[in-house]
Amino acid sequence: DSGVTQTPKHLITATGQRVTLRCSPRSGDLSVYWYQQSLDQGLQFLIQYYNGEERAKGNILERFSAQQFPDLHSELNLSSLELGDSALYFCASSGRLAGTQYFGPGTRLLVL
Amino acid sequence: GDSVTQMEGPVTLSEEAFLTINCTYTATGYPSLFWYVQYPGEGLQLLLKATKADDKGSNKGFEATYRKETTSFHLEKGSVQVSDSAVYFCALTIPGIQGAQKLVFGQGTRLTINP
Numbered sequence: 434d435s436g437v438t439q440t441p442k443h444l445i446t447a448t449g450q451r452v453t454l455r456c457s458p459r460s461g462d463l464s465v466y467w468y469q470q471s472l473d474q475g476l477q478f479l480i481q482y483y484n485g486e487e488r489a490k491g492n493i494l495e496r497f498s499a500q501q502f503p504d505l506h507s508e509l510n511l512s513s514l515e516l517g518d519s520a521l522y523f524c525a526s527s528g529r530l531a532g533t534q535y536f537g538p539g540t541r542l543l544v545l
Numbered sequence: 546g547d548s549v550t551q552m553e554g555p556v557t558l559s560e561e562a563f564l565t566i567n568c569t570y571t572a573t574g575y576p577s578l579f580w581y582v583q584y585p586g587e588g589l590q591l592l593l594k595a596t597k598a599d600d601k602g603s604n605k606g607f608e609a610t611y612r613k614e615t616t617s618f619h620l621e622k623g624s625v626q627v628s629d630s631a632v633y634f635c636a637l638t639i640p641g642i643q644g645a646q647k648l649v650f651g652q653g654t655r656l657t658i659n660p
Contacts, residue, residue, distance in 0.1 A: 435590070466647070476634065477646035489645035523588060525648075532640075534582070536589040540599060 436460065439524050445543045451512040455490035458505055458526030464488070465507040466527075466534055467499055471520040483505055515545045517541045551558045551635050551651035558625055559659050566620040566654050568609075568635035576637035578602075578611050578618040579648070583632045590632070593622075627658045 436459035446452055458465050459474050467479040478491035482501035493499075494515075500506045511518060525534040552567040570576065571613035580592040591606070593602030607622045618635060635651040 435588070445650060455634070464646075468648070475652050476650040481646060483644055487642060488643060489647055491647055519604075525589075527646075529644075533579075533591060533594060538632070538656040 435535040435537065437524060437526050437535055439522075439537040439540050441540060442538065443541050443543075445545065446514060447545055448487065448514055448516060450514050450541065450544075451510065452476070452514065453543075454509040454511070454522050454524075456507045456509070456524030456526075456537060458507070458524075459528070459535055461524035462528050462533075462535075464527045464529070464532070465501055465508070466524065467493075467509050468523045468536075469487040469520045470523060470539070471517075473522075476523075480508070511542070516544050518542065519544045547576070547637060547639060548651050549635050549649055549651035551633075552585055552652070553656050554614055554632075555655040556659060557657045557659065559648055560627055561624045562658075564620070564622040564625045564629075564656070566635075566656070568618045568620065568651060570616050570618065570637050572616075572637055574639040576639045578609070578619050579636045580607070580609055580618070580639070581634045581636060581650075582651070583634065585631070589634065625658050626657075627660050630656060630658045632656070649650075 438457045448488045479493040483487040499509045521539045524537045577596045581589040581596045582592045593604040593610035601610045613634040636648045
């Protein structure tokens with residue numbers, strides 16, 4: 434158990450819908466990262482937050498957004514969902530700005 | 546850009562066999578290198594890491610040495626067990642401006658160990 438929690442574990446929704454994925458980092462970690470794992474793209478970095486501020490951005494679609502709240506939990510919002518958004522979404526956290534990242538169990542999203 | 550290349554899988558071995566999973570990288574700076582493991586139905590677990598050239602990371606009988614001259618970080622284990630069956634990911638990070646950081650992953654290597 435890494436100490437990073439993600440909810441929900443599974444999510445099934447329809448095209449065009451909007452969903453919110455939630456992540457709680459390890460106790461004391463200020464940095465949160467989001468990754469997408471899909472069969473065709475592999476593991477891709479989406480976005481990083483540090484203490485509430487965005488610090489790095491990867492190939493995150495404009496339909497996707499994220500934020501980190503004062504209690505340090507983070508949410509990833511996915512809107513206007515398409516079939517191709519079906520994937521595993523992982524959250525990771527680190528204790529330092531550029532520290533080792535520890536991953537949560539992931540949220541499996543299925544868009545029908 | 547920065548990238549990681551792993552040996553193609555899947556890899557199937559018998560229990561107690563010697564394991565090598567090759568990993569090479571391309572990076573513009575001085576990366577830290579990692580191996581993560583993903584067991585069936587689970588998230589990614591950090592297996593080992595190395596932060597500078599010639600460092601050796603080790604954990605649970607697995608080892609990998611950061612070779613700057615060959616830009617490699619091959620994963621090895623002397624005697625694999627059925628419980629080692631999983632997908633293994635090689636990855637790198639290069640810290641950026643103001644702590645910006647991302648992990649760049651290889652495509653993953655699926656390992657199956659038969660009893």
